[in-house]
């Protein structure tokens with residue numbers, strides 16, 4: 001399925017997660033794929049064409065658990081959406097191709113990071 005921002009947020013709000021994976025705490029910020037994580041995830045969709053990078057896409061916090069999520073910023077607009085088969089947690093996924101070769105990166109979607117006021121960054 002292809003999702004716009006509203007549909008993504010609806011999906012996130014309507015997804016019931018459990019604590020079987022302890023919230024995938026290593027992936028509260030962008031982290032590289034592990035074999036364990038890969039074995040648990042299935043792709044559920046991607047962001048649709050209404051979501052495009054804005055001119056200021058790189059001027060945005062990337063690292064850190066509390067880095068905000070904005071779909072018009074790098075790397076969110078190009079992400080796939082995956083879901084854990086065990087705990088239902090939703091993840092962003094993209095292929096990081098800068099630096100030392102390609103790395104598969106994942107980050108847990110957290111509602112509160114979308115709800116920050118974009119004007120305050």
Ligand SMILES: [Zn+2]
Nearest residue numbers: 021084086087
């Ligand atoms: Zn899980």
